[in-house]
Amino acid sequence: MNIEIDRQGDSTVALVNSPELVIGDVAAALDLMAEVGVVHGCDKIVLRQSNLSEDFFELKTGLAGDILQKYTNYGVKLAVVGTFDGYGSKSLNDFIYECNQGNRFFFVSDTQQAIQALHGVR
Numbered sequence: 001m002n003i004e005i006d007r008q009g010d011s012t013v014a015l016v017n018s019p020e021l022v023i024g025d026v027a028a029a030l031d032l033m034a035e036v037g038v039v040h041g042c043d044k045i046v047l048r049q050s051n052l053s054e055d056f057f058e059l060k061t062g063l064a065g066d067i068l069q070k071y072t073n074y075g076v077k078l079a080v081v082g083t084f085d086g087y088g089s090k091s092l093n094d095f096i097y098e099c100n101q102g103n104r105f106f107f108v109s110d111t112q113q114a115i116q117a118l119h120g121v122r
Contacts, residue, residue, distance in 0.1 A: 005040055011119045014042040015111065022051035029067040033076050043075055044118040046111060049082025057084075059091050068105055079106040079114035 001018040014036040016022060023029045036042045055061040071078055084096055084107055099105040106117040 003036065003040060005042065006115050006119075008119045008121070011044070012040070012042045013044040013046060013115055013118045014040050015046045015115070016048075016051060018048075018051055020051075021053060022047060023056070023067065024053040025063070026066050026070060030070060033071065033074060037074075037076070044077045044079075046079045046081060046114045046118065049080055049084070052080065057087055057089075057092060059089070059095060064095070068099075072104060077104050077118050079108060079118050081108055081111050081114050083109065 001016060001020070001022060004015040004017065006013045006015060016032070016036075022032060032045065036045055053063065055063045056067070057064070059065070068078070084092070087093075096107040099107060103120070106114060108114050108117060
């Protein structure tokens with residue numbers, strides 16, 4: 001896993017680049033949060049859709065809710081880059097829509113959108 005840092009003023013965003021699954025459970029999400037926070041001093045993370053377990057996108061597993069609650073508790077923001085319309089789940093689409101209306105979690109189609117959202121430039 002490679003982590004690049006994007007800085008804009010006082011804002012730093014960690015861009016996670018990995019061809020592999022990065023988050024498969026809550027423990028892995030916390031490990032990533034700790035690594036990004038301690039090593040890189042960031043509290044904003046960009047991941048690719050492929051870096052998240054498919055269970056994340058199956059809301060009934062509770063994985064997405066558990067992870068986003070932990071990230072909220074620790075003040076971490078997250079943007080996921082991917083194509084989400086292929087899931088065909090109304091509840092997931094509603095979840096993504098609601099996340100995108102806030103300022104903590106974003107589901108976007110490209111990395112530049114993710115960076116801008118996390119830096120607060122929307």
